[in-house]
Amino acid sequence: MAKPRVKAPSSVKKGQVFEVKCLVSHKMESGQRKDRKTGEPIPRMIINRFVATFNGKEVFSADWHPAISANPYMAFYMKAEESGDLELTWIDDKGEKITAKKSITVG
Amino acid sequence: MKYAKLMLAGATAAMVAGGVALAGEWGQYQVEDRRSGYTYMTDETRFIQNDDFENPAMLWVEKGEELWSTVDGKEGKACQSCHQDAAESMKMVGATYPVYAPEIEKLINLEQRINQCRSERMGADEWKWESDELLSMTTYVRHQARGTPMQAKVDGPAKEFFEKGKAFYEERRGQLDMACMHCHQFYPGGQLRANVLSQGQSNGFPTYRLKWQKVGSLHRRFRGCNKQVRAKPFANGSDEYVNLELYLSWRARGLPVETPAVRN
Numbered sequence: 001m002a003k004p005r006v007k008a009p010s011s012v013k014k015g016q017v018f019e020v021k022c023l024v025s026h027k028m029e030s031g032q033r034k035d036r037k038t039g040e041p042i043p044r045m046i047i048n049r050f051v052a053t054f055n056g057k058e059v060f061s062a063d064w065h066p067a068i069s070a071n072p073y074m075a076f077y078m079k080a081e082e083s084g085d086l087e088l089t090w091i092d093d094k095g096e097k098i099t100a101k102k103s104i105t106v107g
Numbered sequence: 108m109k110y111a112k113l114m115l116a117g118a119t120a121a122m123v124a125g126g127v128a129l130a131g132e133w134g135q136y137q138v139e140d141r142r143s144g145y146t147y148m149t150d151e152t153r154f155i156q157n158d159d160f161e162n163p164a165m166l167w168v169e170k171g172e173e174l175w176s177t178v179d180g181k182e183g184k185a186c187q188s189c190h191q192d193a194a195e196s197m198k199m200v201g202a203t204y205p206v207y208a209p210e211i212e213k214l215i216n217l218e219q220r221i222n223q224c225r226s227e228r229m230g231a232d233e234w235k236w237e238s239d240e241l242l243s244m245t246t247y248v249r250h251q252a253r254g255t256p257m258q259a260k261v262d263g264p265a266k267e268f269f270e271k272g273k274a275f276y277e278e279r280r281g282q283l284d285m286a287c288m289h290c291h292q293f294y295p296g297g298q299l300r301a302n303v304l305s306q307g308q309s310n311g312f313p314t315y316r317l318k319w320q321k322v323g324s325l326h327r328r329f330r331g332c333n334k335q336v337r338a339k340p341f342a343n344g345s346d347e348y349v350n351l352e353l354y355l356s357w358r359a360r361g362l363p364v365e366t367p368a369v370r371n
């Protein structure tokens with residue numbers, strides 16, 4: 001639906017630990033619900049992997065499981081030695097990727 | 108002398124504290140004996156609402172903002188074409204709706220007004236109730252009034268509908284034979300199974316409900332409540348619910364608009 005929301009400082013000091021917050025819009029269907037009318041189980045459709053890379057190098061990743069709510073929020077800490085692009089990727093069960101990018105300047 | 112001064116300072120501090128307690132221990136979320144649903148939530152739920160970034164309902168606000176300037180329909184207009192800056196033009200809307208609309212000789216609520224604008228002035232298709240678009244636009248418009256005290260007009264031509272809404276609120280219905288007031292007026296703070304009953308104030312709608320895992324309208328909440336007392340729910344946007352909406356706006360008078368609120 002909407003674009004992912006990412007909040008990270010646009011400029012940081014070298015080696016400084018900073019927080020990255022992000023929130024993505026996804027229904028996160030757990031696979032444990034049944035269709036009310038037909039009684040058929042609704043197939044699982046969740047984001048199962050979240051990866052954050054900085055200048056192409058992985059800085060944070062997580063495997064997600066069905067107990068995570070819709071529109072998942074994620075926060076993590078990282079540090080940067082040089083300026084670059086922070087790329088966030090969410091991959092769902094269909095293999096569809098949602099990406100967001102944020103440039104961070106090290107000053 | 109110094110001791111006396113300290114005593115005086117202490118007494119003043121106590122009086123100030125007393126004053127705060129009178130105004131309500133919940134600050135802006137309480138006016139007299141009226142408490143926002145916010146005050147009945149757990150700390151964890153409140154924290155999600157407090158942080159605009161963490162609040163998932165802001166996704167709908169952002170989508171609404173996008174739609175505000177999106178041209179749609181035969182007239183080639185967007186909301187923005189007439190209403191310009193929503194922060195200015197929509198400032199009071201969230202706090203005052205529903206209002207009496209002379210052209211239809213009854214109340215009109217925000218969702219209906221948006222659709223009226225779309226069909227009559229933009230030449231666009233009406234959005235379906237509970238569709239992402241209508242929810243986003245309603246949330247976005249009402250969000251512009253965040254912090255403004257609820258102040259719906261219940262006199263003049265609206266009075267008749269206000270009385271109907273009040274009657275609906277107090278009327279028993281369903282197999283459980285319960286009225287809205289039996290939970291929300293007599294037993295707020297009590298429990299309905301695992302759920303804490305609130306006063307049923309409408310100042311945070313459309314609200315992100317954790318149970319729904321998305322934003323939902325006030326009428327969806329009405330339907331849920333009606334089903335819980337095993338009554339046949341009315342349709343979204345029905346006269347009964349719009350009248351009830353006005354009564355609830357009056358019940359929440361003085362409470363700040365919290366849209367988009369987060370509730371469990």
